[in-house]
Amino acid sequence: MLVTLSIRDIVLIERLTLAFQPGLCVLTGETGAGKSILLDSLGLALGARGDSSLVRHGSDQAGVTAEFDLSRQPDHPAFAILREQELEVEDTLVIRRTLTADGRSRCFINDQPVGVTLLRRLGETLVEVHGQFDTHGLLDPRTHRDLLDDYAQIATQGQQVAASWRAWRQVEQARLTAAEDAARARAEEEYLRHAVEELDQLAPEEGEETALAEKRVVLQHREKLIDGITQAYGELSGERGAERALASALRTLSRLAERAGGRLDPVITALDEAANDVSEAARSLQALSADMDSDGGNLDRIEERLFALRAAARKHGTDVDGLVGLRAEMGRKLSLIEDQGDLLQKLAGQAETTKAAYVTAAKALSAARTKAAAQLDKAVAGELKPLKLEKARFVTKVAPLEEEGWGPGGIDDVAFQVATNVGAPPGPLAKIASGGELARFMLALKVVLAQVGTVPTLVFDEVDTGVGGAVADAIGERLARLGGHDLQVLVVTHSPQVAARGAHHWQVRKKAAGGRTVTEVHPLSRTERLEELARMLSGAEVTQAARAAAESLLSSPPLL
Template sequence: MLNQIQVRDFAIIDRLEIDLETGLTALTGETGAGKSILLDALGLCLGDRADTAMVANDAERSEVHVRFDVSDTPAARHWLGEEGLDEDDECLLRRVIHRNGRSQAWINGRPATRAQLEALGEYLVGVHGQHAHQALMRADNQRRSLDGFAGNLAERDRLASAYAGLRAVDDEIERLSGGHEDHQDRMDLLRYQLEELEAEALEADALHALEQEHRRLAGAEDILNACHTSLAMLYEGETTAQSIIAQAERSLEPHTDADQALAEACDLLANGQVQIEEACQSLRHFADRLEMDPQRLEEIDQKISRINDLARKHHTEPEALTGLAAALRDELEALENADTRLADLQQQRQALVADYHQAAAALSATRQTAAAALEERVNALLAELGMGGAALLIRLEYNADGEPGPNGLDRVGFDVRTNPDQPAAPLSKVASGGELSRIGLALEVATADTAELPTLIFDEADTGIGGAVAEVVGRKLRELAGHHQVLCITHLPQVAAQAHHQLQIEKQQNPDGRTVTDVQPLDTEARTRELARMLGGVEITDNTLSHAREMLERAG
């Protein structure tokens, strides 16, 4: 759900911070107070295009921050995880617009693109009205709404599995189905590359041993000098570490019975002499075996150089060459047996196509059944919402000969007839903003127990209605708020009275004389006064206030 919106220097909004809660929240205020501007600010963090006109006149940039709780939104959490942008159960979105036209975006503190904001926004918020994010008019969202209502997850999983198998087989067939000359050229290249790699490539351990031998031979003279110098300092020189330690031991030995600490120190000095003798023996043995071998050094030098050249040629690390050789060997073997493999793949494909069509037909059957039930439920709600002559018609076209796709062989479309004497047409072509909001409300209420979006926003859901129908719209929004967080911009007191929370948006003059928008949460008494204002009249009378209180009590 949407927890918080912070806006700074956006249009006529100076600075604003709104904390939002669960349930139904009504946003009310005079026309032009900035209610839709608030939605525009939110839309920026959901991927809308930036416009420098949004930057306040006396500012260099606008900033919008929004915070979501995604603990109950698995689709959003999955998307964030896939993109490497997850941050526990919280999702922070930030958008900045500069006056020079530059726009920046962040998701959980990490830089993001507008396309990423837009993709994530589809899992977080649904907006109904004449503003952006009218997901209702998109065919893929219409299909998802129908599938959610149908509860056909098992059928969709079966189809997805069949489609994934079919894609994998088709991809392999495509790789193996090139022209004969292409195959022969590729096999010749693979054989040449394998010959090179098998002659030079070493396993990681062998390569490490070769590099170690190279370091030893390249530094043989310096190593020998270091060994001889160390032997002289430790044991073989005029004044050595061994002789100094032995002298110290002899000096302390007569006094060891005076204190146990002295005895322990003498023992350690004796052990030190033994350690030095053993170290010197190791140094002598190593120095005796170490040889100057320029010819071997040159051989190793050339070998390592050839390995590094091969690694650069194949754009990989020297240690990965043996793995690359194995992969090329597998590819060559597959190409050499392409004809046999292709015959097997074609048989597999026939079986997978049959599985896919069975799964697509079963999925389509669930959609057909659900479409009739959803139409009936939505049309009954439209009648309650003052659109008695309107009807939603779900168009489902099954193409058995169609190209297999991840969503089946159906084309799903939502058509609407707004008046009985008019033909049905696609939703986007016949519905006005107010009608679209009410159709969206009816769909959301009808699918409330199956829809995944945590937050729904209704703008202009009350356009062109009033009286009893307005009260019904408010009740339906309140009903919907039992399953989702719902925000509603409204001018009707009948709708606002049904809200669990109410925010008043108003224009004010700041100390500098600039007109700015402010938002205030209303308590019960303030809500009563605001509802009384919305009920109309130049003067708010006791009767108007009484009516407003009655509306709140009845809604509660």
């Protein structure tokens, strides 16, 4: 709820801080005293259009700060908005806006600078204003379906419908994707078959390019390699080669070993191992030489294979190793063409089944909405007659949507409509009702929906315009009833019957000071309330009869 409202240099207000309480809060005062300035200031804090004319004459800048306490509503929508914007989340929410004389404004939420669009979005969750000139919230048709669902207490059904919607759309998207893939594959089928045939004939293997390139380099230097291998083999196994030298050394030392007392044993062992290693190296050189002799005519064949693989890779815009994966993907697409009938039929069946489940759940939700709509209409109708709207009709229209309009919220469009004249068709609230009627319609609807709304502060601007007596008292009773639903209701009124119902009462008045006029707002004691009610009853001259009538209103406001 709104805790404090601080206003600086707006129109006739120089410095003003108001502390508000829960329940019904009334603001009264003579016409022109500045009550509308308070609402304009609150609207500015909540993101309304900033007009430089609001800045008090002679001041460079105006400012409004509104503090809200949301500790009683831990799941209030404002918290989700703050988290979404990565702003600090606290039970106390402070909104501040400044406006300069040249029309520039700045907005802050908990001292963090924000844009006016975010401020307006947040403001709509905090305060609803209902009056002749400024109305939103219930007038927005986008809110009507959720309000009806809350009134009907069918959140579980709504969740089931949303889950069914998601399941259907997931399968339907898979079906559409498969159909698109199959269509593209059919369009390139001839190309795919030709490309697959070419790749099958080529039969590329992963890592083949590297192996062929290495072998090609070897064959390109074959003669030099063979000469080197032959020379090396001769150094190892020729008449003066290492093998003979090692063998000779071993024989000599072996004959002397017994006489050396074991000192030659490590040398003999090392020479023996070296002889074995040299023999193994010689055999390897022999084998390598034989392989290179046999590969003598393979260079052309290897180059032809390597060039063919690289040409295919260039043709398909990949590398040689990528040809294997490309062949697999082309094969998958061809398989999709061949199997598309079965796959699409399967997905179509699943889509039909999940759609049927969604429609069944949505129709059940629609039936619950229709039933609740009739109950809501009846409840609102019961509020209209005492508000001097006995000829008016309130209708909650639940209409089926075309399939393209279906969604997680179901298959219905919900709209609150009214007819103010007998025989006239109902139409949108904002277009059919006049200013005074509209505010009373909003009051009636708010009384019925009081338990399901999330906006903690309601503002009614002169909801009693053009009525008096029993009707004004009925308005006051309903406003007081709203204030008893853990809501804060602020009402600007000229009706003593409404003002007498308030739990808290402020008087707005103008006074001349220092050669200029300023607006002041004073909280009233019981004695001061009595005098204010008497003024509202009698006019300029307050009579004893008016005071007696005011005492009667204040002491025991009549109940309906």
